[in-house]
Amino acid sequence: xxxxxxxxxxxxxxxxxxxxxxxxxxxxxxxxxxxxxxxxxxxxxxxxxxxxxxxxxxxxxxxxxxxxxxxxxxxxxxxxxxxxxxxxxxxxxxxxxxxxxxxxxxxxxxxxxxxxxxxxxxxxxxxxxxxxxxxxxxxxxxxxxxxxxxxxxxxxxxxxxxxxxxxxxxxxxxxxxxxxxxxxxxxxxxxxxxxxxxxxxxxxxxxxxxxxxxxxxxxxxxxxxxxxxxxxxxxxxxxxxxxxxxxxxxxxxxxxxxxxxxxxxxxxxxxxxxxxxxxxxxxxxxxxxxxxxxxxxxxxxxxxxxxxxxxxxxxxxxxxxxxxxxxxxxxxxxx
Numbered sequence: 001x002x003x004x005x006x007x008x009x010x011x012x013x014x015x016x017x018x019x020x021x022x023x024x025x026x027x028x029x030x031x032x033x034x035x036x037x038x039x040x041x042x043x044x045x046x047x048x049x050x051x052x053x054x055x056x057x058x059x060x061x062x063x064x065x066x067x068x069x070x071x072x073x074x075x076x077x078x079x080x081x082x083x084x085x086x087x088x089x090x091x092x093x094x095x096x097x098x099x100x101x102x103x104x105x106x107x108x109x110x111x112x113x114x115x116x117x118x119x120x121x122x123x124x125x126x127x128x129x130x131x132x133x134x135x136x137x138x139x140x141x142x143x144x145x146x147x148x149x150x151x152x153x154x155x156x157x158x159x160x161x162x163x164x165x166x167x168x169x170x171x172x173x174x175x176x177x178x179x180x181x182x183x184x185x186x187x188x189x190x191x192x193x194x195x196x197x198x199x200x201x202x203x204x205x206x207x208x209x210x211x212x213x214x215x216x217x218x219x220x221x222x223x224x225x226x227x228x229x230x231x232x233x234x235x236x237x238x239x240x241x242x243x244x245x246x247x248x249x250x251x252x253x254x255x256x257x258x259x260x261x262x263x264x265x266x267x268x269x270x271x272x273x274x275x276x277x278x279x280x281x282x283x284x285x286x287x288x289x290x291x292x293x294x295x296x297x298x299x300x301x302x303x304x305x306x307x308x309x310x311x312x313x314x315x316x317x318x319x320x321x322x323x324x325x326x327x328x329x330x331x332x333x334x335x
Contacts, residue, residue, distance in 0.1 A: 092318025
């Protein structure tokens with residue numbers, strides 16, 4: 001078959017697939033990394049499958065594939081995938097393992113911690129455009145929900161990752177098992193723990209018993225985050241061992257999905273002696289919070305202990321993003 005005929009055949013395949021997907025309906029599912037009641041955000045970072053449900057071991061089907069026990073069942077995946085598309089936001093995990101996916105979501109391109117690390121990677125937007133994913137000819141796709149996997153599985157083997165089942169270290173190990181790069185996962189973890197051991201005493205000495213809060217806001221909502229929903233919480237509370245306010249601990253760390261939505265009037269009860277904050281997105285209007293008399297009366301605001309974080313950069317909790325977050329968090333709290 002000559003080049004002209006191959007091109008026509010590929011176009012026909014795309015058109016037929018588009019018709020099939022349209023008949024199945026909708027998009028690729030909601031974003032588990034965004035609070036359930038937040039304003040409509042792009043589909044995008046997180047954590048992963050339960051250890052008992054998502055091992056990378058399995059029965060070899062042939063010399064090139066293994067059976068992967070995913071949240072959406074037993075999936076035959078390549079032993080060493082070469083063309084990975086991420087509908088779920090895990091780019092930094094794979095890059096840490098020495099693997100550059102061929103397609104990632106729009107949010108990935110907005111993360112400042114990935115600057116200079118996305119050359120040659122295709123932006124697939126919110127993951128709803130099946131034709132753009134098909135054109136990348138992936139051999140493995142990662143998604144967040146089973147509904148998405150039903151559609152994406154027509155293109156390539158699709159693994160569903162359940163957000164929040166694994167912490168970020170175990171998530172990295174899991175991706176290492178999935179791709180045969182466990183050694184690189186363990187190497188990063190060892191290096192990371194050495195960095196934490198160096199800075200943790202300095203931060204704890206500087207902060208002492210004072211409390212720290214993490215908040216994002218828009219025109220109508222104030223979200224307070226705990227230790228397992230990104231936004232630097234894994235570092236601040238989990239790794240550095242800093243204290244949250246009593247209500248923050250009760251409602252975002254001890255209970256719930258890792259965040260809570262509060263009213264402006266409740267802000268003083270959740271606000272710590274230090275506050276890391278941002279608007280919900282780069283374009284969100286936070287004036288209802290930041291211009292309010294309640295915000296301006298907070299001790300952290302009066303004492304210049306408020307630190308602005310990047311709305312998208314802190315949405316991610318992968319190794320590369322967290323390395324950048326750690327530098328800013330440590331410098332902010334020890335200055």
